[in-house]
Amino acid sequence: MTALTAAPATSGPTPLPGLPAGPRPEPPAAWAASAAFGWRALLKIKHVPEMLLDVIAIPVVFTLLFTYLFGGALLPGTLVMAVLLVTMYAGTGLATDRANGITDRFRALPTWRLAPVIGALLGDIARYLLAAGLVAALGLAIGYRPAGGALGILAGISLLLVFALALSWVWTTLGLLLRTPQAVMSAATVVLFPLTLASNVFVAPHTMPGWLQALVSINPVSHLVTAERALLAGHPAAGPIAWVLLASAALATVFAPLTARLYGRQR
Secondary structure, eight states: OOOOOOOOOOSSOOOOTTSOOSSOOOOOOHHHHHHHHHHHHHHHHHHOGGGGHHHHHHHHHHHHHHHHHHOGGGHHHHHHHHHHHHTTHHHHHHHHHHHTTHHHHHHTSSSOTTHHHHHHHHHHHHHHHHHHHHHHHHHHHTTOOOTTHHHHHHHHHHHHHHHHHHHHHHHHHHHHHSSSHHHHHHHHHHHHHHHHHSSTTTSOGGGSOHHHHHHHHHOHHHHHHHHHHHHHTTOOOHHHHHHHHHHHHHHHHHHHHHHHHHHHHOO
């Protein structure tokens, strides 16, 4: 009778061919995963530079058109309009990833679930800085000299970035609710143009009808423009700045969790 040879004992499952032996590496931390997706957003711009056409065209056209038509006093409002109109790409980019099935691949990765969204917003900071920098540089080139100097410009851009990032959460929510990037862009345009036009960017509120003055007074864009004008003039206004920061916190508090919830439930 032939004796059966016992199989050697193993301490664990045999690794698949082609895979390295040893323990599985730990998944990346939330900040590291978000930074990686932020770098992905920048690489998309590198490989498809046409994505920057609107980011460059909007600040250039707005600055040259409105400055020569209305004078340099309008440049702080132009700065706000140029950056806020660029924020809609936070939602269109997310909707594009959904339409192409890329979002499903991201969910299969062993990373923090919200890292692709946070990373995309980090990448969008480059768009906002480019738009703001173009407006500031063109304004200086055509003769605008803010009394606040370089510090006033940096403070104004910093406050604008805070509000722009908070507003971006609104568009990421729309990017998960609407089915196409075109629908997100249309919805964002419908919201942004009334917000910017029904504000104190072009016209002094006291010249408007009473009912419109009431709307302008609670429009966050009006407070943002007022704060920008004060910062660029070298006389920071605590009230408008506080109002902008409060509005930014409210937008992020409402729409960031809503985006996270929608992103986690998407199939």
